[in-house]
Amino acid sequence: xxxxxxxxxxxxxxxxxxxxxxxxxxxxxxxxxxxxxxxxxxxxxxxxxxxxxxxxxxxxxxxxxxxxxxxxxxxxxxxxxxxxxxxxxxxxxxxxxxxxxxxxxxxxxxxxxxxxxxxxxxxxxxxxxxxxxxxxxxxxxxxxxxxxxxxxxxxxxxxxxxxxxxxxxxxxxxxxxxxxxxxxxxxxxxxxxxxxxxxxxxxxxxxxxxxxxxxxxxxxxxxxxxxxxxxxxxxxxxxxxxxxxxxxxxxxxxxxxxxxxxxxxxxxxxxxxxxxxxxxxxxxxxxx
Numbered sequence: 386x387x388x389x390x391x392x393x394x395x396x397x398x399x400x401x402x403x404x405x406x407x408x409x410x411x412x413x414x415x416x417x418x419x420x421x422x423x424x425x426x427x428x429x430x431x432x433x434x435x436x437x438x439x440x441x442x443x444x445x446x447x448x449x450x451x452x453x454x455x456x457x458x459x460x461x462x463x464x465x466x467x468x469x470x471x472x473x474x475x476x477x478x479x480x481x482x483x484x485x486x487x488x489x490x491x492x493x494x495x496x497x498x499x500x501x502x503x504x505x506x507x508x509x510x511x512x513x514x515x516x517x518x519x520x521x522x523x524x525x526x527x528x529x530x531x532x533x534x535x536x537x538x539x540x541x542x543x544x545x546x547x548x549x550x551x552x553x554x555x556x557x558x559x560x561x562x563x564x565x566x567x568x569x570x571x572x573x574x575x576x577x578x579x580x581x582x583x584x585x586x587x588x589x590x591x592x593x594x595x596x597x598x599x600x601x602x603x604x605x606x607x608x609x610x611x612x613x614x615x616x617x618x619x620x621x622x623x624x625x626x627x628x629x630x631x632x633x634x635x636x637x638x639x640x641x642x643x644x645x646x647x648x649x650x651x652x653x654x655x656x657x658x659x660x661x662x663x664x665x666x667x668x669x670x671x672x673x
Contacts, residue, residue, distance in 0.1 A: 396431040403430035406485055407462045410477040414470070416463045426462035429454070455479065541572070541656050543582055543643065544631035550582045554634070554656035561659065562615045564626065564642055570662050571613060571626055573646045575655040587627065591645040594625050611642070634662045 404427035411418040433454045440450075459475050466474070541554035554572070562571040579588050587606060602610075613624045626642035633639070639662045646657070 396435050399434035400427045400431035402482070402485060403427040403458065406478055406482040407458065409481045409485075410459075410474055411463060413477050413481070414474045416466075416474060418463075422462050422464075426458040429458050429461060537660070538654055539635045539658065540633075541658060542631070542633040543574075543629050545582050545627075545629045548582050550578055552578050552656045553654045554658045555650075555654040556660045556662075557657050558660040560657055562613065562624070562644075564611060564613055566611070567640075569628075570639070570641045570659045571615075571624070572632070572641050572643045572659075572662075573657045574643050575646050575650045578655045579643075579645060582629070583627070588645075591625055591627060591643075594623065594645075613642070613644070634658055 404423055407423050407426055408418060410416075411423075455478060456471075456475055459471065459478055463474060537556040539554050539556050541552045543550050543552070552574070560571070560573070563569065564571065574582075576588070576592060579591060583591070586602070590602075590610065609628045611626050611628070613626050615622055615624050624644045626644045628642050631638065632641045632643075634641075641658075641662060650657070
């Protein structure tokens with residue numbers, strides 16, 4: 386008995402199912418998800434599904450080939466990781482694929498029965514395709530929302546004299562502290578990063594926020610300091626800010642001051658920069 390297979394429809398169905406499975410696996414394993422990488426990995430799966438029609442792969446060889454292709458898809462979607470995390474992500478992808486395949490088949494048969502047609506009729510295949518495409522669109526949209534909602538981390542480079550540090554900073558739209566005279570934005574830096582950038586006596590001034598010891602500073606150091614009024618969750622206060630020789634956010638030079646962090650930073654970042662200091666080009670790249 387001959388069976389007609391439309392390879393374009395087969396590719397599109399497999400592409401949509403793989404896209405949905407990879408997106409859910411990435412969410413489950415808390416892996417960074419980018420739409421273009423998911424689409425590329427899903428396209429590989431769709432091509433393999435079409436090629437499998439012409440490959441005499443069966444038994445152990447077929448299973449190993451399936452594992453190799455699935456591993457390549459996971460690598461293409463999420464990049465490098467530890468062997469354990471890669472294996473867990475691959476296992477999650479397989480499990481979700483099996484569950485989705487069964488669920489989609491059941492839903493398509495339900496739709497076909499409601500329409501009064503058998504499960505082998507064309508509308509069932511169309512229903513399967515529509516469900517898979519709908520799920521893949523939701524996956525891409527969800528990944529985009531998750532990326533936008535996730536904390537925005539940017540590279541920050543500070544230089545003071547001969548000392549230079551490169552930090553990971555959080556771009557925070559809630560950081561509105563500015564120098565009222567010069568208008569410079571204020572970047573809050575964790576203590577350990579301040580100690581890597583500044584001499585010990587300057588770190589003490591920034592951490593304690595006291596000005597009674599400024600007379601002991603060299604004139605060149607004192608000219609770098611200024612007092613900034615600020616209102617935080619802890620109330621109103623005066624911050625001692627320092628003007629570095631160079632400040633670069635996402636590779637772009639900006640005019641900014643640095644202060645000691647008011648509260649501990651426990652995340653992946655050691656500084657908080659105002660969102661407005663992040664270059665427009667960097668924001669556009671992040672949306673791609």
